[in-house]
Amino acid sequence: MVLGSTGTHVGDQVTAAALRPLTRAEVRSIDEIAIGEYGMPGICLMENAGRGAAEQIVAHTPANEIAILCGGGNNGGDGFVIARHLELMGRRPHVFLLADPGKLAGDALTNWQIAMAGKIACEVVDERSLPSLQRKLADAACIVDAMLGTGASGDPRGAIALAIQAANAAKAFRVAIDLPSGLDCDTGSPGNPCFRADLTCTFVAEKIGFDAAGAREFTGTIRVVPIGAPADLMNRYAASESNGG
Numbered sequence: 001m002v003l004g005s006t007g008t009h010v011g012d013q014v015t016a017a018a019l020r021p022l023t024r025a026e027v028r029s030i031d032e033i034a035i036g037e038y039g040m041p042g043i044c045l046m047e048n049a050g051r052g053a054a055e056q057i058v059a060h061t062p063a064n065e066i067a068i069l070c071g072g073g074n075n076g077g078d079g080f081v082i083a084r085h086l087e088l089m090g091r092r093p094h095v096f097l098l099a100d101p102g103k104l105a106g107d108a109l110t111n112w113q114i115a116m117a118g119k120i121a122c123e124v125v126d127e128r129s130l131p132s133l134q135r136k137l138a139d140a141a142c143i144v145d146a147m148l149g150t151g152a153s154g155d156p157r158g159a160i161a162l163a164i165q166a167a168n169a170a171k172a173f174r175v176a177i178d179l180p181s182g183l184d185c186d187t188g189s190p191g192n193p194c195f196r197a198d199l200t201c202t203f204v205a206e207k208i209g210f211d212a213a214g215a216r217e218f219t220g221t222i223r224v225v226p227i228g229a230p231a232d233l234m235n236r237y238a239a240s241e242s243n244g245g
């Protein structure tokens with residue numbers, strides 16, 4: 001049964017297009033079930049997520065130079081995949097890692113290592129290089145927020161908070177990956193600070209908080225990007241009511 005469709009979906013997964021907005025817990029459990037029950041390697045999900053988001057970025061902006069702000073979790077891992085695909089699509093991505101590369105793990109670490117081996121322009125931002133990042137973002141044509149996704153808690157902290165402020169002050173076309181960093185995806189409440197996107201490429205389904213009053217000021221246009229989870233799994237959610245998070 002189709003419970004909700006905004007007409008903003010992409011991809012050829014019929015059931016993904018029919019999915020109602022999901023809570024943070026639901027969308028995270030789809031990732032976990034795809035990996036645990038269906039045997040999909042998490043890195044396949046990340047590859048689909050990153051490539052789909054790169055396709056959306058290219059469809060929405062002609063910008064050539066694209067700054068990709070990456071955090072230390074899997075949202076950052078998506079950012080490394082996006083950079084690789086943007087380069088293949090003829091754009092010039094530049095990754096700024098706002099975390100200690102020594103603390104990357106799992107699929108994010110693998111994709112960071114692939115980016116390094118592939119000589120994608122990447123730099124690690126620390127306190128000393130933050131002013132230089134702020135200057136570079138002021139000149140960027142497109143800024144991608146792959147800092148915080150569904151694993152974030154509380155207001156953005158440290159270098160990520162400063163990068164969000166610098167990105168919001170820039171004239172660039174801004175793209176959020178999965179959700180704008182700082183936005184609570186269940187309530188739609190913006191944290192302090194909160195990335196202000198022109199486009200949000202969100203994975204699997206819209207997040208329930210995107211419908212809250214004022215949330216669209218931070219998400220901008222929303223595009224749902226499938227991550228390749230089996231239709232059988234998606235159907236279980238399409239036919240169920242929200243579990244309330």
Ligand SMILES: NC(=O)C1=CN([C@@H]2O[C@H](COP(=O)(O)OP(=O)(O)OC[C@H]3O[C@@H](n4cnc5c(N)ncnc54)[C@H](O)[C@@H]3O)[C@@H](O)[C@H]2O)[C@@H](O)CC1
Pocket residue numbers: 031032042043045046047049071072073074075076077078099147148149150151152153154155156157158160177178179203227
């Ligand atoms: N296999 C999967 O589970 C998939 C996950 N995907 C991506 O992974 C994301 C979730 O990844 P994670 O669970 O690793 O979590 P996130 O990457 O959303 O956040 C965790 C990272 O942020 C830091 N952090 C948390 N709260 C913070 C705050 N308030 N200020 C500053 N830093 C903070 C943590 O120390 C950690 O480094 C999704 O939103 C999606 O983008 C996609 O790649 C699709 C597949």
Ligand SMILES: [K+]
Pocket residue numbers: 075145146147148149176177178179180181
């Ligand atoms: K994000």
